Amino acid sequence: MAGNLLQIGTSGLQAYQRALNTTGHNIANVNTPGYSRQEAVFTTAQEQRIANYYQGSGVLVDDIRRFASQFVINQLRQDTSTHSQLSSFDLNIRQLDSLLADETTGLNVGLDKFFNALQAASENPTSIPARQLVLTEASGLASRFTTVQSTMESQNRAINQEIEALVEQVNSLASGIAELNRQIVTQKGSGGDPNDLLDKRDELLRQLSEIVSVQVVEQDDSTLNVFIGKGQSLVVGVSANGLSTLPAKTESGGVNIVLQGTEQVLDNQITGGMLGGLLDYRDNILQPAFNNLGLVALAVGKTVNDQQRMGLDLSSSFGGELFNDVNERQATLDRVTASPNNTPPVDRVISISIDDVQDLKATNYTVEFINNSTFTIRRDSDNSIALQASLSGLFPETVEVDGMRITFESGSFQQGDEFFLEPTRNAASEFAVEMEDPRELAFAAAIRTQSTTTNQGTGSISQGDVFQVYDTETGNFLPAFATDGQLTPPLIIRFTTPTTYDVLDNSDPSNPKQLDPPIRNQLFVPGSPKDVFTLDSGQTIATSQARGTGDVGLVSAPVTVALPAIPNPVNGYSAQTITVTNRDPDTGIVTTSTVNTLANASAQEIANQLNQVSGVSANAFNQVEITNIIGGSGTAIELSINGESLTNAALGTVPVPDVDPLKNEAYIQVLADRINNNGNLTNQGVYAVVSETPGAPPVPTLKVYATTGVDLDVQMTADAADSFVVSNGQTGAALSTQTLTGSGPANATAVTIGGSLDVTMDDGVSFRTTPFVSSIFGDTSSFGFAKSSFKGFQVTLQGRPEANDTFTIDFNENGTSDNRNGFKMANLATQKTILGGTASYAEGYGQLVEFIGVNASQSRIDLDASDALLSQTVSLRNSESGVNMDEEAANLIRFQQAYNASAQVINVAREIFDTLLNAF
Numbered sequence: 001m002a003g004n005l006l007q008i009g010t011s012g013l014q015a016y017q018r019a020l021n022t023t024g025h026n027i028a029n030v031n032t033p034g035y036s037r038q039e040a041v042f043t044t045a046q047e048q049r050i051a052n053y054y055q056g057s058g059v060l061v062d063d064i065r066r067f068a069s070q071f072v073i074n075q076l077r078q079d080t081s082t083h084s085q086l087s088s089f090d091l092n093i094r095q096l097d098s099l100l101a102d103e104t105t106g107l108n109v110g111l112d113k114f115f116n117a118l119q120a121a122s123e124n125p126t127s128i129p130a131r132q133l134v135l136t137e138a139s140g141l142a143s144r145f146t147t148v149q150s151t152m153e154s155q156n157r158a159i160n161q162e163i164e165a166l167v168e169q170v171n172s173l174a175s176g177i178a179e180l181n182r183q184i185v186t187q188k189g190s191g192g193d194p195n196d197l198l199d200k201r202d203e204l205l206r207q208l209s210e211i212v213s214v215q216v217v218e219q220d221d222s223t224l225n226v227f228i229g230k231g232q233s234l235v236v237g238v239s240a241n242g243l244s245t246l247p248a249k250t251e252s253g254g255v256n257i258v259l260q261g262t263e264q265v266l267d268n269q270i271t272g273g274m275l276g277g278l279l280d281y282r283d284n285i286l287q288p289a290f291n292n293l294g295l296v297a298l299a300v301g302k303t304v305n306d307q308q309r310m311g312l313d314l315s316s317s318f319g320g321e322l323f324n325d326v327n328e329r330q331a332t333l334d335r336v337t338a339s340p341n342n343t344p345p346v347d348r349v350i351s352i353s354i355d356d357v358q359d360l361k362a363t364n365y366t367v368e369f370i371n372n373s374t375f376t377i378r379r380d381s382d383n384s385i386a387l388q389a390s391l392s393g394l395f396p397e398t399v400e401v402d403g404m405r406i407t408f409e410s411g412s413f414q415q416g417d418e419f420f421l422e423p424t425r426n427a428a429s430e431f432a433v434e435m436e437d438p439r440e441l442a443f444a445a446a447i448r449t450q451s452t453t454t455n456q457g458t459g460s461i462s463q464g465d466v467f468q469v470y471d472t473e474t475g476n477f478l479p480a481f482a483t484d485g486q487l488t489p490p491l492i493i494r495f496t497t498p499t500t501y502d503v504l505d506n507s508d509p510s511n512p513k514q515l516d517p518p519i520r521n522q523l524f525v526p527g528s529p530k531d532v533f534t535l536d537s538g539q540t541i542a543t544s545q546a547r548g549t550g551d552v553g554l555v556s557a558p559v560t561v562a563l564p565a566i567p568n569p570v571n572g573y574s575a576q577t578i579t580v581t582n583r584d585p586d587t588g589i590v591t592t593s594t595v596n597t598l599a600n601a602s603a604q605e606i607a608n609q610l611n612q613v614s615g616v617s618a619n620a621f622n623q624v625e626i627t628n629i630i631g632g633s634g635t636a637i638e639l640s641i642n643g644e645s646l647t648n649a650a651l652g653t654v655p656v657p658d659v660d661p662l663k664n665e666a667y668i669q670v671l672a673d674r675i676n677n678n679g680n681l682t683n684q685g686v687y688a689v690v691s692e693t694p695g696a697p698p699v700p701t702l703k704v705y706a707t708t709g710v711d712l713d714v715q716m717t718a719d720a721a722d723s724f725v726v727s728n729g730q731t732g733a734a735l736s737t738q739t740l741t742g743s744g745p746a747n748a749t750a751v752t753i754g755g756s757l758d759v760t761m762d763d764g765v766s767f768r769t770t771p772f773v774s775s776i777f778g779d780t781s782s783f784g785f786a787k788s789s790f791k792g793f794q795v796t797l798q799g800r801p802e803a804n805d806t807f808t809i810d811f812n813e814n815g816t817s818d819n820r821n822g823f824k825m826a827n828l829a830t831q832k833t834i835l836g837g838t839a840s841y842a843e844g845y846g847q848l849v850e851f852i853g854v855n856a857s858q859s860r861i862d863l864d865a866s867d868a869l870l871s872q873t874v875s876l877r878n879s880e881s882g883v884n885m886d887e888e889a890a891n892l893i894r895f896q897q898a899y900n901a902s903a904q905v906i907n908v909a910r911e912i913f914d915t916l917l918n919a920f
Helices: 002-028 070-101 108-123 128-188 195-211 273-310 329-334 603-610 665-676 679-683 820-827 841-881 885-919
Strands: 038-044 048-050 053-055 059-066 215-218 224-228 232-236 243-247 255-259 336-338 349-354 365-369 374-379 385-390 397-401 404-410 418-421 447-451 491-497 500-505 513-523 540-543 559-562 576-583 590-597 616-631 638-641 686-693 699-706 712-717 722-727 737-741 747-753 756-761 765-770 786-788 796-798 806-811
Touching: 002 038, 002 059, 002 885, 059 195, 070 128, 070 195, 070 273, 070 841, 108 128, 108 820, 108 841, 128 195, 128 224, 128 232, 128 243, 128 255, 128 273, 195 224, 195 273, 273 820, 273 841, 329 349, 336 349, 385 397, 513 540, 513 616, 513 756, 513 786, 540 765, 590 603, 603 616, 603 756, 616 665, 616 712, 616 747, 665 686, 665 699, 679 686, 712 722, 737 747, 756 765
Parallel strands: none
Antiparallel strands: 038 059, 048 053, 215 224, 224 232, 243 255, 336 418, 349 404, 365 374, 365 418, 374 385, 397 404, 447 806, 491 500, 491 806, 500 513, 540 756, 540 786, 559 747, 576 590, 576 765, 616 699, 616 722, 616 756, 638 712, 686 699, 712 747, 722 737
């Protein structure tokens, strides 16, 4: 009996000692991170059979239980990861938001000051102090660009350094978890759970989740496998796989996270934790911010420079660069980075020039070669294909996409090659002021216009608008501005009728000549504004005036027939096939159209056919000059045009032509009046004027025009001594003159004057004729027969001019008080110059600030919500697993009392045993 009681007392003493130890362990680890409260689990010892009953044999500690809910642990890990990601993201985006929105560092104030200074200086263009202020504010704007860019670069470097440090922490934690897996497996083999090791492992996993989101899978042997990203293993059993960092493919890309021993980039797969927050901010906020800031910098620099170069400075010279040239050679090369994995040799050269900031996008691009010639250009922002094309191998080759001109200059491009394009990324850091002398600011426009004082009508001409001075392909001056201090050639606009005009070369004001290519027979609607020149820099004009071979002469040989037969009008033009090719400048798609003309078709008929073709505008007209009229017989010459008699006695008396051509002006004037009063001829667009053919002395001349391009059939009946000369009035290769001589009153002598054509073709449009040579356009086998009509400036006609009214266009020499170009530069502040023509500079920058601000605000909201959620999860974990000091103090007392009682049981057993010994 005493022995059994002793055993019971001893078991209680041992059990409550373990319970006291567990309680003490809890108290000692009350502040240990990740510690889970433990509890001694009591169970009765194996009872003993005595006679016909069972006698209890005391108590045992069956287990030391760990209070930990796996669900809560997983939730805490997940909430910790989310909170860490949002906290890291929020910390960085708030710094950027403060930088961009602050008046002392942001761009809006700098933009306002610069353009306000331009406005003020333009109002007083001769003021040197006002001009100097423009340069001062330009320097201030440049300083703001570089300051913002520099601060963002510093943040970018800090983020990349932090990523590298966090990767090292991940590796350290992964190794610790693998080691704890090993220890847990070892101790599990001895029975029971190693509670403290389990807590340590869970704490390392929680710390790991602060850095990166993890997925945890428990194995049968109680080890935990840890995965990140899209299933990349970080810990498998007792082995750890590390991460490492590699430099990104572009210097501005910072570092990429990869699995150790591989080049598998995990940046886009890693989420959660501080790493996820930093990568999300760097790749989705900071890098786009660089591109958007650079877009604004490029837009300001290029558009202001372009406008500056169109104007004249105080020395009447075209303006130079105000800001640095965005297409400076090194800058065009620095925008392209070749992949280090490209196949040797490293000999490829690609450059990027910025052509149109309006079409420019704030994104990077990737060029991928599908084979040795075919490549795609993919936008990184949305992974869309911007262009797919092929190289011919004849370098340099150029493609245009999104406002950029990408030039493949040289090299052995091969399948698998990659190139990374960053057109806007570093533009803000390169933004600088080039100009030092305020007198070089080009506030004056390059051209000036004037109405002739002798004009009879109420027509007017605008001051003129210059929109291009340099060839975008070569960088050279356009032909109109190629001669320093001159407009080449100076121009005069002459109204041939109140509704038609020609633009002529006015180099010799006493004898203006047709341009090459000509701009003539242009229609004008009185009272409506009419732009004179094209805005299409690729527009060309093919004209029949400049042909060399082919249908020789626009004036057919005279034909004599016996009356009353009527000569059959034949202009001598051959039948031809005109093939029009149209290459879309945007898509590169080529379409063809075919026009078949009949033999002896009039210029009007050919023009009507060509006008049905997209991208083609044909202008037909005709002209005949009748001069050297000799009426030696003393009998009136009977004359008709297009079957309309001009000498019919029923219309009134016609002066008898004199044998001296100089004395026939009155006769010619009557003919002109009858032409202009003939309704049938007017309906055909035929009118006449009397002028003088230059000579010594000048000869009176009847000039007959057909604005519609109909053939002009001239027929005469006269004595053999009567004659006159008919010409087409043109000069150069197309000059054609015939002399009509009378054949008696019973015969008619006739000649047909074929019209001329000016065919205007849009950018990308060209045509050929079959046969090549026998054509009213001459030899069309080469492209040289069509010439550019682009001038680079524009004037607008208005009002109601009269025939012979003229307007001149010339170089704006000594225009120091002119401020037209200065105001254009100032007005750039409000023009929609970027983002597809939807935003000004300030609005583009404002969209960047708004983008950052909205994301910063949302980040704060998300972080506050995450903070509350994490606090709830921590509280839940503490309520289940945390050490409660009051509870543990009560357990101390309770277990101490039980321990003392068990000791007392042992005392009683000892006394009984002593009594038994004494009895024997």
